[in-house]
Amino acid sequence: xxxxxxxxxxxxxxxxxxxxxxxxxxxxxxxxxxxxxxxxxxxxxxxxxxxxxxxxxxxxxxxxxxxxxxxxxxxxxxxxxxxxxxxxxxxxxxxxxxxxxxxxxxxxxxxxxxxxxxxxxxxxxxxxxxxxxxxxxxxxxxxxxxxxxxxxxxxxxxxxxxxxxxxxxxxxxxxxxxxxxxxxxxxxxxxxxxxxxxxxxxxxxxxxxxxxxxxxxxx
Numbered sequence: 001x002x003x004x005x006x007x008x009x010x011x012x013x014x015x016x017x018x019x020x021x022x023x024x025x026x027x028x029x030x031x032x033x034x035x036x037x038x039x040x041x042x043x044x045x046x047x048x049x050x051x052x053x054x055x056x057x058x059x060x061x062x063x064x065x066x067x068x069x070x071x072x073x074x075x076x077x078x079x080x081x082x083x084x085x086x087x088x089x090x091x092x093x094x095x096x097x098x099x100x101x102x103x104x105x106x107x108x109x110x111x112x113x114x115x116x117x118x119x120x121x122x123x124x125x126x127x128x129x130x131x132x133x134x135x136x137x138x139x140x141x142x143x144x145x146x147x148x149x150x151x152x153x154x155x156x157x158x159x160x161x162x163x164x165x166x167x168x169x170x171x172x173x174x175x176x177x178x179x180x181x182x183x184x185x186x187x188x189x190x191x192x193x194x195x196x197x198x199x200x201x202x203x204x205x206x207x208x209x210x211x212x213x214x215x216x217x218x219x
Contacts, residue, residue, distance in 0.1 A: 008108060009069050010038055010046060013054060013061060016111065028053040073109040086112040087145065089126045094144065094163045094173040113143075119211065120145060126214070127163070127171075133189040134173050137161070138213050144173070146208035156207070163208040164199070173210070 014024040021035040030053055037043045038050075051066040065073045073088065088109040113126050124147050129138050138144060138161070146163050149156065156162070158177055164187070165171050174187035177196070184198045 009066050010035060010054075012073075012108065012110070013058065013066070017058065024054075028057050069108065073112070083117055084114050085117050085120050085122070087115050087120050087124050087126050088112055089143070092171060093128045093130055094171045095129075095131045113214070115145065121147075123148065124211070129173060129213075131173075133191050133194040134161070135191050137190045138173060138210075139215075143214040145211040145214065147211055149207045149209050152204075152207040153201070161210040163210060164204055165206040165208070166199075166203050167205050168203075176207075 014021050022032040025032040025035045038046055046067045051063045054066055062072055064071050089111045090107055091110050092107055126143050126145050129142050129144055130140050132140055156176055159175055162176050163171055163173050177186040177188055179186040179198050184200050186196050186198055188196045
């Protein structure tokens with residue numbers, strides 16, 4: 001994990017709790033200068049002592065994530081309801097078209113959303129959607145629950161909606177259809193204003209099944 005991601009953990013916590021770095025320091029009983037030293041890279045990262053201070057006030061965060069930026073930001077499950085799973089929301093968005101994504105490369109968890117275990121399972125993630133080519137089914141600004149398709153080269157449900165992650169880190173949301181060329185997929189939009197496009201399979205890194213769409217105001 002990069003130093004950039006380690007420094008980012010304290011910024012994410014402060015943002016999630018509606019605090020500045022100085023405000024976070026005061027909340028946990030640490031020196032504001034220590035927070036700024038972590039962010040600037042003056043110190044190597046978040047120490048075990050600082051992580052313990054954060055957890056004492058905000059127990060929802062995991063120590064390993066605070067110190068390394070890796071793994072879960074907090075517990076996967078809502079312990080008060082074993083039938084609910086807390087699914088991570090990832091910063092990386094999906095585009096209805098083939099334009100540039102807002103964020104590419106560095107992936108981190110911004111929050112978690114509750115789902116029934118009848119719908120979601122471990123490994124699923126939630127990402128935001130932008131662009132109007134998949135409206136009205138997936139309106140811009142909504143979120144989608146997605147699941148990695150492990151063997152997409154072997155089988156995909158034609159006509160279904162998927163997030164296609166390309167080797168250049170772009171992520172597009174489209175309906176997948178068979179192409180006349182066996183080495184390509186035909187990608188279709190829901191919005192009739194947009195023409196279908198073919199894409200070589202060799203450009204695809206991963207494919208995620210879209211399980212459902214979530215409007216932000218309903219969360």
